[in-house]
Amino acid sequence: MKKNNRLFSIFLWFLVAFAGYLFINAFAAGFLGMIEMLTLGSRRYIVFLTLCLLAGLAWLYGLIAILIRKDPLRISKRLAKFLEILPGWLRWILAIAVSLFPTYILLFNSFGLMEFAYAFRIGLIIISGLVAAALAFPPHRTGSWLFIAAAWICTSGAFFATGGWLNRVTNYPFGLYWSEGNRLWDYSMLFGSNRYSTSSNEPVFTFITKGRQFIWAIPFLIPNIGILGVRLWDALMWIVPTFLVGFLAITGVRKGKEGWLIGLLFGLWTFSFLSQGPIYAPLVVSTILVILAVRSRSLALSILLVLAASWYADFSRYTWRYAPGLWAGMLALFEIAQPAFSNGRWKQFIRPVVLGLSGFIGGQFLQSLITWVQNGFSSELQVNALANVSGALSRQPLLWDRLWPNPTFPPGILLGALWAGLGLSLLLILLRVSRNWKLHWLHSLAATGVSVLFLVIGIIISTKIGGGSNLHNLDMFWISLALLAAWALRALLKAGFTIEGKPWWLIGAFCLALISPASYLAQYGKPLELPDKTLVEESLTLIQNRVDAVQEGREILFIDQRQLLTFGDIQNVELVADYEKKYLMDQAMSDNAAYFEKFIDDLAHHRFALIVTEPVRINYVTESERNFGEENNAWVKWVSSPLLCYYREAEYLPWVGVQLLVPRTFQEMPESCDLP
Numbered sequence: 001m002k003k004n005n006r007l008f009s010i011f012l013w014f015l016v017a018f019a020g021y022l023f024i025n026a027f028a029a030g031f032l033g034m035i036e037m038l039t040l041g042s043r044r045y046i047v048f049l050t051l052c053l054l055a056g057l058a059w060l061y062g063l064i065a066i067l068i069r070k071d072p073l074r075i076s077k078r079l080a081k082f083l084e085i086l087p088g089w090l091r092w093i094l095a096i097a098v099s100l101f102p103t104y105i106l107l108f109n110s111f112g113l114m115e116f117a118y119a120f121r122i123g124l125i126i127i128s129g130l131v132a133a134a135l136a137f138p139p140h141r142t143g144s145w146l147f148i149a150a151a152w153i154c155t156s157g158a159f160f161a162t163g164g165w166l167n168r169v170t171n172y173p174f175g176l177y178w179s180e181g182n183r184l185w186d187y188s189m190l191f192g193s194n195r196y197s198t199s200s201n202e203p204v205f206t207f208i209t210k211g212r213q214f215i216w217a218i219p220f221l222i223p224n225i226g227i228l229g230v231r232l233w234d235a236l237m238w239i240v241p242t243f244l245v246g247f248l249a250i251t252g253v254r255k256g257k258e259g260w261l262i263g264l265l266f267g268l269w270t271f272s273f274l275s276q277g278p279i280y281a282p283l284v285v286s287t288i289l290v291i292l293a294v295r296s297r298s299l300a301l302s303i304l305l306v307l308a309a310s311w312y313a314d315f316s317r318y319t320w321r322y323a324p325g326l327w328a329g330m331l332a333l334f335e336i337a338q339p340a341f342s343n344g345r346w347k348q349f350i351r352p353v354v355l356g357l358s359g360f361i362g363g364q365f366l367q368s369l370i371t372w373v374q375n376g377f378s379s380e381l382q383v384n385a386l387a388n389v390s391g392a393l394s395r396q397p398l399l400w401d402r403l404w405p406n407p408t409f410p411p412g413i414l415l416g417a418l419w420a421g422l423g424l425s426l427l428l429i430l431l432r433v434s435r436n437w438k439l440h441w442l443h444s445l446a447a448t449g450v451s452v453l454f455l456v457i458g459i460i461i462s463t464k465i466g467g468g469s470n471l472h473n474l475d476m477f478w479i480s481l482a483l484l485a486a487w488a489l490r491a492l493l494k495a496g497f498t499i500e501g502k503p504w505w506l507i508g509a510f511c512l513a514l515i516s517p518a519s520y521l522a523q524y525g526k527p528l529e530l531p532d533k534t535l536v537e538e539s540l541t542l543i544q545n546r547v548d549a550v551q552e553g554r555e556i557l558f559i560d561q562r563q564l565l566t567f568g569d570i571q572n573v574e575l576v577a578d579y580e581k582k583y584l585m586d587q588a589m590s591d592n593a594a595y596f597e598k599f600i601d602d603l604a605h606h607r608f609a610l611i612v613t614e615p616v617r618i619n620y621v622t623e624s625e626r627n628f629g630e631e632n633n634a635w636v637k638w639v640s641s642p643l644l645c646y647y648r649e650a651e652y653l654p655w656v657g658v659q660l661l662v663p664r665t666f667q668e669m670p671e672s673c674d675l676p
Contacts, residue, residue, distance in 0.1 A: 009066050017059055023123035024052060030116035083138040095132035099156040102128050103163035112527045122522040125160060126515075129153030147499045150511035151265055157518025158268040161275045164525040165235040171228040172530050173540065173569045174656045175561060178614075182581050184230060185562035187213055192220035195566055196575040204575070207583040211316025215281050227567045239271060241284035245479075246270025249291050249486035253493045266489060270482050272517035276420040277472040279479065282316035285309075286324050287479050291486075294331040299351060302328075303358045310362030319461065323454070323476045325359015327483055330446045332356075334487045339442050396589050399630060401623065402468035403459070408627040409469050413462045416471050417455075423516030424481050427509040428488060434506060436497060437488050451480045465589045465630055485513075531655040539656045540569055546610055546651065546660055547573055554609035559584065561612055561658060578602075581614070588638040589631060593676065596638050600675065603646040606663040611647060615659045616640040618674070637676050645673035 028048065083091060102124045106112040133152035139145050168176055175181030186208045188195060198204065206213065219225050219233040247267035254262055274284070286309040293305035306328045314321035332352035333339065339348055404412040411419060431437035432444065439447075458474030467473050499507060530536075547570060550556055556573050560581045564570040579599060587595045602608070620636055623629035647661035648668055 010063070013059070013063055013066060019119075019123070020055065020059070022119035023127075024055075026117035026120035026123070030114045030120060031111075081138075083135060091135045095136040095152070098128050098132045098135065099152060100159050102156060103159045107160070107163040107167045107525050107527055110527060112525075113529065118523050122519055125156045125518050125522055126153055129156040129518075132156065144498075144500045146507055147510055147514075150514040153518055154269050154272060154514040155265070157515075157521055158272045160518070160525070161272050161521045162239055164275075164521070165238045167525075167528050169228065169232045169235055170528060170530070171226060172528075173227060173536065173564060173567065174658070175563065176528070179582055181561045181563040183208075183216075184227070185566050185580075186582075187216040187230070188220050188566045190214065190217035190220070192217070192566070195568070197573070198575050198577070204577040206577075207580060207586065209316055211282050211312055211314075212280065215285070227563065237281040238275070238278060241281050241288065242274040242279060243267040243271040245274070245284060245287050245291065245482060246486060248288060248295075249483070250489060250493075252295075253490050262489075262493070266486070269514060269517070270486070272521065273424065273482055273485075274478055276517055276520045277470070277475050277478050279472065279475045280316070283313060283320050283323070283475055283479065286313040286316075286320065287327065287483070290324050290327045290331070291483075293328055293355065294335065299354065302351075302355060306355050306358040307362035307366060310359040311366040314363040314367055319457070320476065321363030322360065323479070325356050325363060326450050326453075327480065328359050329353065329356030330450050331483060331487060333446050334443055334491075336440075339440050397465045397630070398460070398463045399465055399468060399623070400463050402463055406468075407624065407629065413459060413468060413471070413474075417459070417474060417477075420471055420516070420520050421478070421481060423509075423512040423514075424485055427513040428481075428484055430506060430509045431488055431492075436495075436506070437491055438495075447484055451477060451484070454480050465634070466585070469627065535655050539653045539658065540564075542651060542653070543612065543658070543660065544570055550609040555607060556610045557608040557612070559611060559613040561614075564612075576608070584639050585631065585635060588634040591634070591638075596642070596676065599638075600642045603642050606646065609663070610650075611643070611661040613643070613659050613661065614657055615652065615654070616643050616661075618644060641674050641676065645670065645675060 086094075102121075106116075106121060106124070129152040130149050132155070133139075133145070133149040136152065137145065137148050170176075186206045189204055189206045190210070190213050193204065196204075215237060216230075216234060219230050222229070244267065246269060247263045249270075250266045251259060251263040253259065289305045289309035289312075293302040293309070296302045296305065306324060309324035309328075310321060313324050329352045332355050333349075336348045336352070339345075341349075402408060402412065403414045405415065406412060409416060428437075432439055454476035455474065458471075458477045462468050462471070462473040464473075471478070499510065543564070547556060555576050557576050557579060558565060558573075559579055562580070565573055565575060579602075584599075616639065618636055618640055620633050621629045626632065643661060646664060646669075648664050649659055650662040651658075651660040653659070
């Protein structure tokens, strides 16, 4: 048996060497340049070689310890004795600082702008987690320390994910990504419509549901809030709700400091796990209401919370309407230790059934009832038994090749989902099979049914044109897994489960589930690259001068960058709500010729004296040539071609991603236009 353990240790030690080689090679390629071109005349190359030599000697020492002393962890005892000299509070401060190091160096420092391979990024997070674990809990010869180390790697990954959202908090006036600027405009219209001048008293159409709009509209209740404050709120809405899902699901199971520490760690893990989507805040808020409902002892309060959760989910996105009810019913079923129908025990099922039905009613009928009441009972009450999902899916093409590796999402939806969800799924299965998590067959059936249902729905929706660039359309599946993880952990804590003494495969499964989100998130994120402030100010001045030069009474269309109007960076413009970029794209992907008939007619008659847009070009591509190839072609066909037929470029500001178009004169008209 000892011989087998030593062989396994040797195997792991060579695995460490291979991982170390990948990490060092990725660092060298990114920071030192092409390795084969470096010479000993380079000081940083000499330092690099010296560090590599020291690392090699340390690895060789460990190998000899395994072969001769048969105790590869002997060195960890010496390290533990040394670290225990330091005060506990100091070790924790150092551990947190070390955990934050990858976030700072890769997301907030110019060092992160270098093209580092994935091996270096994930390696840095893992190393920081291991060092932090050694500082906070000096290493000892037990399997629990491996779990502690994995927990610190998870924490380091959570800090990295947090930094990925917070490094976008800036007062830079132009959009940071394709749809950001116009999304900020969408949000402002609910509580900040007084920021705009319009020619009509009619409500302005925004291409967003009121449920999604509401959460991000809240900061506009603060008068004169700037773009920095709104971006901070946006970042917090991606961080705080997902953390609360895990924290609220676990707190209270254990008392005292231990309970708070477990809640904090599980909250960080839940945030990391759901960030793999990522998941929109409205669905997460609905999930929080479901957790509160299931944990409440009052059936009446639970019903109200589930009704509110399902109504808000439906109000935000109709595909979410059934999720809160299914989650509430499933989790309420888990609260029954041994469900059975015999000897009058069927009454146990009243709560799960009632909460499930409350979710169905809240998602399917409540909004129709509210609308009917708001109309004074004068209109006919519109009630549909089920949502018309097939009709919505058939409105736009489904791109099934995005299930596999492609330029839009390199791993592909299926492999990406496997990457993001395998660690947790494997752990849940092993806990069930090993009977550490004792489940009745009804519990297993409910968990499997809900998870598989949402997985299939998410995969199908991910193939819809305009999607498939990440895993956010599997949102209901990810939340289902997170809830199962929470209730599994609750059961383990109530049963007094400890990791100490458990078989290596179960400890490994726990470690894999903890580390898995960090391994996925490590591939994303870099420091924010912004143009020089002088260029930004000159760009704003140029746009403002073009606006001021437009003849009074002529219309100016902001297809893109509408946030410049929202925050007053461009003034003296009457808002034209028509032809907003996101809605144009949606209609283009639907091949809606009727919609674009008026758009082309307005362009042909030079309705707009000036158009502000992202750079438009006539550039058709194949799906295999670039990301979002199909979307690009739809945009070129329905938007770029008509625009460049009747308008010409007056200014191009590549550093801020803006193009200004003005009407073509008769002499400037092209000989022919490729109009749809």
